[in-house]
Amino acid sequence: MTEVWAEKRVVIAPDPGTLAESVASRFLTRVRKRVANGRQAHISLTGGSMGGAVLAAAARHPRVHEIDWSLVHFWWSDERFVPRGHADRNDVLARGALLNHIDIPAENIHSAAGSDDGVDLDTAAEQYARELAAFGxxxxxxxxxxxxFLGVGPDAHIASLFPDRPEIQIVDRSVVPVRESPKPPPERVTxxxxxxNSSLRVWMVLAGEDKAAALGLALAGASYLSVPAGGAKGRRRTVFFVDRAAAAKVPPELIDQEY
Known part of the structure; x- marks a missing residue:
């Protein structure tokens, strides 16, 4: 299959709060259009402060209950291998911010196993891969x-794909375990x-001065091995949604005023 990706663009909001509201509105519009004719919508979520802020903004949006959420399936690009219900888990963040506030079937929420589920880290990754395959x-x-959705760390990591680590190079599996993560907790699946990169749209949401260098490197074409965010590409759209502080090093020609 020929691989064709959309050009990377940058959309700038004045501050983190406005950024979250803007992305949430775009997200709900996109999902509503997708399910309007009975089509399913698979969404991959992320963790982090901005990931949670976008979902919380979506929960407050007046259009949130106009969507048929029974047609939407939520996944996570990575999960921390800690007990279910632990505050470090990305699915706990998402449930509190949005998923507990919408009418969505429990089976449409696809969470990776926790460390208290009686499986080891490798099995947790294998199980999540099998669940993904069921919707292949x-x-x-x-x-x-x-x-x-993806967050971007100050080191330019995405999901739990960290710079100069073996996981960023793996292309023959859909989900892999991560041990000794540079960022705690040490065990994860990703x-x-x-x-x-098979997603129709990759939306990276980041805010703050500490993200400016990572954003600049990702846009400059740095190797994805050392700058994982630079290797994230949607097939239709690849957009960095950022606040002004994070946009300090963005070339003007990459700023999209229309999207």
């Missing part, structure tokens, strides 16, 4: 995400680059 397409054993 003719092209690959995982669903095609309408939107894949989707791999092929899964992320």
């Amino acid at each position: 397409t003719p092209d690959h054993p995982w669903p095609t995400f309408v939107v894949c 989707m791999t680059r092929p899964v992320i």
